[in-house]
Amino acid sequence: MTEPAAADSSPYSRGCAWVQGEYVPVGEAKISLLDAGFSRSDVTYDVVAVWDGKFFRLDAHLDRFERSMKHLHMNLGLDRAGISEILHECVRRSGLRESYVEMIATRGRPGRGARDPWTFQNQFYAYAIPYIWIVEPDKQEAGSHLIIARDTVRIPEASVDPTVKNFHWGDLTRGAFEARERGGSTVALPDLDGNLTEGPGFNIFLVVDGELRTPDAGVLEGITRRTVLDLAAEQGLTAHVAPLPVADVGQADEAFMTSTAGGVMPVTSIDGQPLGDGTPGPITMQLRQSYWDAHDDPRWTTPVAY
Template identity: 45%
Template sequence: MTTDTTHQQTERGQPDLTSGAAWMRGTIMPIGVASIPLNDWGLIHSDITYDVVPVWDGGFFRLDLYVQRFFRSMKSLRLDPGMSESDVKTVLHKLVAATALKRAYVAMVTSRGVNTVPGSRDPRDCRNHFFAWCVPYIHVIRPDIAETGASVHVARTVTRIPSSSVDARVKNYHWGDFTKGLFEAKDAGAETVLLLDQDGNVTEGPGFNVFSIKDDCLVTPDAGVLEGISRRTVLEIGAELGLVTETRTLPLEELLQSDEVLISTSGGGVSPITKIDDRLFSNGSPGELTTAIKGRYFAWASSPEHRTEIDYEFVS
């Protein structure tokens, strides 16, 4: 995972926020000094939700969709920090403006918080709270690797947490399955990992959705996955390019018979996958349709139709 560091200089005497900043309790601060209490349920129980919106060349990409999904996640988990969608957008604008970052990875987070009743185990007694943070743009797949195509290992020692236990549609920090899978993938010499469900069907990887292209048909799994905004964007671009798009069960055997494989993520957009375990795709190079989708994704990220420009003077 790498970051871009394109930024402007901060004013003399002001905190250097170019490596990252956080908004907490109405204050913007360097990310390195931000903190939550040790007994916050978000920390000790992973009772927390978040979302991430990318900033590309000075504008949020599809901001409304990311914020709407964040509020759906909070509703699902019965979290309420007492903020509106407009309030959250204002915080994100101020935060990015304060860093002067033109390409950034911006997180909005709501935690269950600290229980206000001593000894209580009732989540209704917790005081929920919102915070946000921003760092230079993150690439889930390093740009130099994404340029030529990444390798993926299919995890064998772990499956995806079932959605009956942790709803994959709610963005969460339950990464025990992903982390175990990443160790397995790195030990196997792969760049990242892909998890299956208990029936051997493809789900997702750490921070990305996966797609199969076969005979001008674009397929992505429909269960055990985050309904990603980047995933939605790729499906819309695929339709725009004349592909048949399908959201359904995707068995591993079918994925391995793909003409091309790609992943989508807010941290890097679209990246080609040229190898899954020992199976090569597109002769080990990015495929024609993947390359077209990737180019169209960044064209969309630069289009006024999909952008919310940031006022870098908006810091007070």
């Protein structure tokens, strides 16, 4: 198939990256094989969306990114304004109005013969590419089939802190294959105590008797999750952020997943059992609508200067 004529002949039209102190077309961005971000998963990152030309909750993403770097003893020698400026410029050069914007801090490269992580020079990378959907909008309307993994548990938080956004996805990927084998479209992992945690790139909510339930621990504190909790409070919905035993999942009338990459994504069956009438539930759809409406709300948006 031939490519459609490029609407934009700019070298950045497929995305723009910031690597080694330069802006480059995303397809040309390269990092060293010796960077411990690659060889040791010694990295943290964050992803913020641009929707209709505006960053959504950029401050919350930068706060989380800064907290994560601090936790990992990383220092980029770049302040928040500097990071923000690079993200803006990546989006500006790409010209994208809807974009998936990633910022990455790696441990960097060792000195010759060195191994001590505190001696490395930490590196910052960033890129803006077209917006990514974990679940495409038409599939969201139909709803996802969620499997709760039986053979895979989430890496314990005493080993890898899930509140520090990380590349330790071995458990999540293994769970995704398990879900596929069991006829599901996606997966959520339990922890070692049998409580629900999260899935590959998203948090989980159940709706039980009109109230929201989402795990309090063992998960990334998603910005979309937080937005849903904020919107729920504004709409007078009760939300419980507390341990969520897998054994309680059968009580759910509705369920949904939340992520920067896709928003509020309805779930219509869990472990093969339909939820409600098997279509996306009313509270889910109400929150999904308000989530997207909030992308025009000035308190949560930062326009890109194209």
